[in-house]
Amino acid sequence: MRLVLLLTCAASALLLAACAPETPAAVEAVAEPVAEAPAGKPLHVAVLDCGTIAISNLDAFSSSGDYAGQADEFTNTCYLVHHPNGILLWDLGVPGILKEAGPVVQDIFTVSLNATITDQLTEHGLTPANITYVAISHSHFDHIGQADQVQGATWLVHQAELDTMIPPDGSVPQTTADQIALFNAFKSMKREAFAGEKDVFGDGSVVIFETPGHTPGHTSLQLKMPESGPILLTGDLYHRSESRALNRVPRFNFDEEQTMASMAAFEARAADLGARVIIQHEPADVTPLGGMIR
Numbered sequence: 001m002r003l004v005l006l007l008t009c010a011a012s013a014l015l016l017a018a019c020a021p022e023t024p025a026a027v028e029a030v031a032e033p034v035a036e037a038p039a040g041k042p043l044h045v046a047v048l049d050c051g052t053i054a055i056s057n058l059d060a061f062s063s064s065g066d067y068a069g070q071a072d073e074f075t076n077t078c079y080l081v082h083h084p085n086g087i088l089l090w091d092l093g094v095p096g097i098l099k100e101a102g103p104v105v106q107d108i109f110t111v112s113l114n115a116t117i118t119d120q121l122t123e124h125g126l127t128p129a130n131i132t133y134v135a136i137s138h139s140h141f142d143h144i145g146q147a148d149q150v151q152g153a154t155w156l157v158h159q160a161e162l163d164t165m166i167p168p169d170g171s172v173p174q175t176t177a178d179q180i181a182l183f184n185a186f187k188s189m190k191r192e193a194f195a196g197e198k199d200v201f202g203d204g205s206v207v208i209f210e211t212p213g214h215t216p217g218h219t220s221l222q223l224k225m226p227e228s229g230p231i232l233l234t235g236d237l238y239h240r241s242e243s244r245a246l247n248r249v250p251r252f253n254f255d256e257e258q259t260m261a262s263m264a265a266f267e268a269r270a271a272d273l274g275a276r277v278i279i280q281h282e283p284a285d286v287t288p289l290g291g292m293i294r
């Protein structure tokens with residue numbers, strides 16, 4: 001019952017994007033890089049499997065109505081960014097409890113998780129204590145589900161997304177109780193809020209940049225890889241290849257006009273850099289990575 005309730009609320013949260021006033025809040029901590037990082041190794045990124053989301057009817061993913069009746073299966077990826085001065089974990093997947101629950105069906109979604117973030121860190125010879133920073137593209141359930149596992153990291157968060165999740169006036173976020181429980185897992189973490197861009201390690205190789213619209217403080221990630229060159233991770237600015245080709249915006253979206261502007265800015269950045277774009281839910285983008293970006 002607990003699990004059913006969790007997904008019921010999580011799926012509801014996905015469809016009812018939370019919103020809150022965009023008022024500033026105090027930055028509570030400034031992160032210091034920690035010494036556990038694999039010093040000396042060049043920038044590389046391990047791709048983590050943070051769940052699978054099968055969708056029986058894609059209509060919710062295009063406000064234009066042209067996806068109605070189609071089905072699809074989304075990957076749900078997290079990215080372990082190894083920099084000589086620390087490790088950033090980008091996105092936090094679906095709730096870890098789903099590993100034990102098995103595939104759970106709710107409305108149009110069937111959500112599953114094969115291995116938790118902690119499980120996969122172990123496979124890479126790491127523990128949660130090795131993670132310097134975490135950042136989320138946005139606060140929907142499939143991107144924040146395992147914050148409970150990385151409590152020692154410093155959370156780098158866009159100010160507007162922080163204000164959505166933890167309103168500065170102390171009010172309760174405008175979403176379900178179980179979604180709020182996922183938000184609450186972030187409250188005890190050290191955090192550093194930003195707006196615009198966040199150059200994570202100060203050398204321009206790992207830069208979080210704002211792409212608002214899907215949620216108030218949605219962000220994407222720019223990487224400058226030693227072998228692969230410039231790469232942009234979309235977050236959920238796009239959910240699938242067709243979304244990017246056709247500029248399709250989901251029905252569950254904070255501000256469609258803002259999303260369209262973010263898409264234009266993102267594409268200008270991608271063209272300027274000559275970047276490869278990876279849509280995090282798109283198997284056609286994720287599978288060819290073979291689990292590692294160098």
Ligand SMILES: [Zn+2]
Binds near residue numbers: 140142143236281
């Ligand atoms: Zn998502």
